[in-house]
Amino acid sequence: MHLQGVSVTGYQVHLIIIIISAICTFYTAVGGLKTVIWTDFFQMGIIFLSLIAVLIFGFAASENVWNTILAGERLDIFDFSLNPTKRDTFWTFVIGFTTPWIYYASLTQSGVQKYLTLPTLKDCNNAVKIFVLVLDSILIICCLLGFLIYSHYANCDPLLNGKIQKHEQLLPYYIMEIAGNVPxxxxxxxxxxxxxxxxxxxxxxxxxxxxxxxxxVTKFIKSEISEKTAGYILRIIVIIAGILFLSISFIIELLGDMLPLLMSVTAVVDGPSFGLFASGVLIPKMNAKGAFGGAILAGIIQAMIIIISKIYFFNNAIVTIHKPLLIDGCDNQTIWTNSSLISLNNTSHDLTTGSKPFFIFRLSHHYQCLFGAIVMIITGLIISHFTKKDNLPVEKVLFSPVIHRFLSETSTAEKGQELQELMTNHKKKCDDTK
Structure with a gap:
């Protein structure tokens, strides 16, 4: 069964994107944060059920999975290479992959919004623990599914054989083969x-x-905004943002594999933001001008690096070396040409000709967020050094307890009125929601 040009549902992919975006924008605009939280809760349950169902049918349809993935070099988790341009190594996952997830779990706007709906800090801590537990469970299940899918197609890769056109179609195609006849x-x-x-x-x-x-909006509208008017404004913003998301989705599909693209693009914001918050709680010498300037410069530098690296990629100056993929066991060995797949047998060849681009442009996508944070901290410290005469004492409670012993009395101040008012107002809001 071919999935070329048409999704597995029988409808054009672009039509499905429009419908899904419209539904999502509608219920987000009408229901707000409460609807988002409740739909996330039920959707997570459905995701778990679907993953477990595929896992059960996958194990039932597979045999010798462990030996197959070992022979195919799919369990090479002890590659301790320190080369930052190598896509997948032990360190890219332990260091590079950890950084964006720390940011996602603790600093993203969508996450912080949900934390602020909870009444106490203890509840926030419990929410993070549950989040980590659920996320780890999903990642483990996804890894097991990856092993099952590779084992099933070890000798006949459907992408090389022309059965599917993109990597993202592999999971639906696999499910249709192993459980398509089960209602x-x-x-x-x-x-x-x-x-x-x-x-x-x-x-x-x-x-x-x-x-x-x-x-x-509130900065430009000086008059007091009623709750009803604020609701209308928020709905309009959601609708406009939904239309922009829809437009971007049609561009993204032309830019290559989703995971590397997603991690690279989000790192433009995530990296500098992570560095910004880390500086705020760990680096006393970072002042406001340094933090702002460093974040802006890091974002610009990160965006330029990603754009240039994509240009190199499309010009084949940067070539991804994939793990071995075979079609020896296929009945029909018509190979679908894919310039990004350069390994069709048990050996990998670097097709890059001439001098390679600078290593920054070849950096593994797992390190992009960490790189952005490092650039932000370095540039921020440089700016802070030349503007240090404007530094004011910072309240000690705003720094992490880890560095309290290193703080001097001249650089810190006692808990001020501004911070006290913020904490009081937040406590009052939490009490009102009970």
């Missing part, structure tokens, strides 16, 4: 995939609307 299984799995998309989009739309309203 409800494929529909449940497809629903789980849609739920994952809806959950991400709705959280992003709601957080973006809150930021734009609070940081921009």
């Amino acid at each position: 409800g299984v494929f529909s449940l799995t497809l629903t789980g995939l849609f739920c994952a998309s809806l959950s991400t989009i709705s959280s992003s739309l709601n957080s973006i609307s809150g930021v734009i309203y609070k940081d921009f």
Whole structure:
């Protein structure tokens, strides 16, 4: 069964994107944060059920999985290479992959919004623990599914054989083969995939609307805004943001594999933001001008690096070396040409000709967020050094307890009135929501 040009549902992919985006934008605009939280809760349940269902049918349809993945070099987790341009190593996951997830769990606007709906700090800590537990469970299940899928197609890769056109079609194609005749299984799995998309989009739309309203709209409208008017403004922002998301989705599909692209693009904001917050709680010498200037410069530098690296990629100056993929066991060995897949047998060849681009442009996408944070901290410290005469004492409680012993009395101040008012107002809001 071919998936060329048409999605597994029988409808054009672009039509599905428009429908899903419209539904997500509608319920986010009408229901707000409360709707987003409740839909996320139910959608997560569906995602779990769909993953477990695929896992059960996958194990039932597979044999010798462990030996197959070992022979195919899919369990090479002890590659301790320190080369930052190598895509997947032990250190890229332990260091590089950890950085964006720390940011995602603790600093993203969508996450912080949900934390602020909780009444106490203890509840926030419990929410983070549950989040980590659920996320780790999903990642483990996804890794197991990856092993099962590779084992199933070890000798006949459907992408090389022309059965599918993109890597993202592999999971639906696999489910159709192993459980397509079982009523409800494929529909449940497809629903789980849609739920994952809806959950991400709705959280992003709601957080973006809150930021734009609070940081921009309220600054330009000097008069007092009624609650009803604020609701209308937030809905309009959600609708506009939803249309922009829809437009961007048609561009993204032309830019290559989703995971590297997603991690690289989000690092433009995530990296400098992570460095900004880390500086705020760990680096006393970082002042406001340094933090602001460093974040802006890091974002610009990160964006330029990603754009240039994509240009190199499309010109084949940077070539991804994939693990071995075979079609020896296929009945029909018609190979679909894919310039990004350069390894069709048990050996990998670097097709890059001439001198390689500077290593910054070849950096593994797992390190992009960390690189952005480092650039922000370095540039921020340089700016802070030349503007240190404007430094004011900072309240000690704003720094992490880890560095309290290193703080001098001249650089810190006692808890001030401004911080006390912020803490009091937040406590009052939490009491009002009970």
